[in-house]
Amino acid sequence: xxxxxxxxxxxxxxxxxxxxxxxxxxxxxxxxxxxxxxxxxxxxxxxxxxxxxxxxxxxxxxxxxxxxxxxxxxxxxxxxxxxxxxxxxxxxxxxxxxxxxxxxxxxxxxxxxxxxxxxxxxxxxxxxxxxxxxxxxxxxxxxxxxxxxxxxxxxxxxxxxxxxxxxxxxxxxxxxxxxxxxxxxxxxxxxxxxxxxxxxxxxxxxxxxxxxxxxxxxxxxxxxxxxxxxxxxxxxxxxxxxxxxxxxxxxxxxxxxxxxxxxxxxxxxxxxxxxxxxxxxxxxxxxxxxxxxxxxxxxxxxxxxxxxxxxxxxxxxxxxxxxxxxxxxxxxxxxxxxxxxxxxxxxxxxxxxxxxxxxxxxxxxxxxxxxxxxxxxxxxxxxxxxxxxxxxxxxxxxxxxxxxxxxxxxxxxxxxxxxxxxxxxxxxxxx
Ligand code: SF4
Ligand code: SF4
Numbered sequence: 001x002x003x004x005x006x007x008x009x010x011x012x013x014x015x016x017x018x019x020x021x022x023x024x025x026x027x028x029x030x031x032x033x034x035x036x037x038x039x040x041x042x043x044x045x046x047x048x049x050x051x052x053x054x055x056x057x058x059x060x061x062x063x064x065x066x067x068x069x070x071x072x073x074x075x076x077x078x079x080x081x082x083x084x085x086x087x088x089x090x091x092x093x094x095x096x097x098x099x100x101x102x103x104x105x106x107x108x109x110x111x112x113x114x115x116x117x118x119x120x121x122x123x124x125x126x127x128x129x130x131x132x133x134x135x136x137x138x139x140x141x142x143x144x145x146x147x148x149x150x151x152x153x154x155x156x157x158x159x160x161x162x163x164x165x166x167x168x169x170x171x172x173x174x175x176x177x178x179x180x181x182x183x184x185x186x187x188x189x190x191x192x193x194x195x196x197x198x199x200x201x202x203x204x205x206x207x208x209x210x211x212x213x214x215x216x217x218x219x220x221x222x223x224x225x226x227x228x229x230x231x232x233x234x235x236x237x238x239x240x241x242x243x244x245x246x247x248x249x250x251x252x253x254x255x256x257x258x259x260x261x262x263x264x265x266x267x268x269x270x271x272x273x274x275x276x277x278x279x280x281x282x283x284x285x286x287x288x289x290x291x292x293x294x295x296x297x298x299x300x301x302x303x304x305x306x307x308x309x310x311x312x313x314x315x316x317x318x319x320x321x322x323x324x325x326x327x328x329x330x331x332x333x334x335x336x337x338x339x340x341x342x343x344x345x346x347x348x349x350x351x352x353x354x355x356x357x358x359x360x361x362x363x364x365x366x367x368x369x370x371x372x373x374x375x376x377x378x379x380x381x382x383x384x385x386x387x388x389x390x391x392x393x394x395x396x397x398x399x400x401x402x403x404x405x406x407x408x409x410x411x412x413x414x415x416x417x418x419x420x421x422x423x424x425x426x427x428x429x430x431x
Pocket of ligand 2: 353358359403
């Protein structure tokens, strides 16, 4: 039972930096000696997948070549270098997700796979789904355009989903022609006429000749999150337990749309990803790196020295997730990497809530966060959803940021959602 429905989201204010008049050049990180790509699978059992990959250890692959599992799972990765498969192993990611980690050692002169080129002249949704699902920006072609979805609106996000990140804000300007092409193709292959380009409010000029309605998004956090944009741009509130696709809306990052434009225009799947590197001093740099590049290579190229107990975060300060190894690689939707010095880590504690109410006042979803966190900490996940609106949370992270007792509220919320989804899956499997 849901006790409270969101009627409208509040508007807390955390301003982004204004976009500079002179756009910063992104810096390209050299192609690494080895990339590692992650193919999501259902079970962490190597024996199940043995011999089923289209490219096995020792086999040669070209840049842009698909590697998939035999069968009809539809999952694949795209090699971002030319070389040979050097290792295949099982990797466990966040929240117990299982992946086949496929490492490819770069060798010899770069050669591009030509399979996609044959289809690029006549763009179709099937071609886009079959080749571009792990292109830079990770176009949600499967999630949004699966058979049961009925999408009527596409929102192209020229804004970023965390503070300090400028990957899409700058991308919407510097990759404008590719985005324009990508929007045109998206319209053609999906049949969706209503396309909105969401751009930062401080840069509302220069979007001429684009086949989309341009709308301004306030440059304050969390106005840039999809559920906030649903309300502010489309006047729709996502009901509890539903997602934006259930309301017929699909969100693409500006980079994902640029990837579609670049791929169909040139006949090659793009393999380099733009991201914002946030250094220990909070300074940011825009980088272009091959998907699959180990973070170690990026730090080396950026003169970042990691010391023991420094923290690496994939994402930004509000919503990012800490990772524990420099061997982790850049994914197709990694928009930011943040490095925090061990002496400046945000303090977290297991002190009890002092009921100050700061989290309640800042929560854009108007959740009684102080009560929610009590239930979650006690492991009462179902009650936290039924009585304190866990599923209304839009995952902005502001509650953690303001918590006086330094309780990692947001992390508790994510864990609770994960545990509930695991229980739902287990129940469905035994039904
Ligand atoms: S993360 Fe915290 S502040 Fe943000 S919506 Fe969820 S409960 Fe509210
Ligand atoms: S901000 Fe922290 S201490 Fe204050 S009410 Fe919320 S959870 Fe409790």
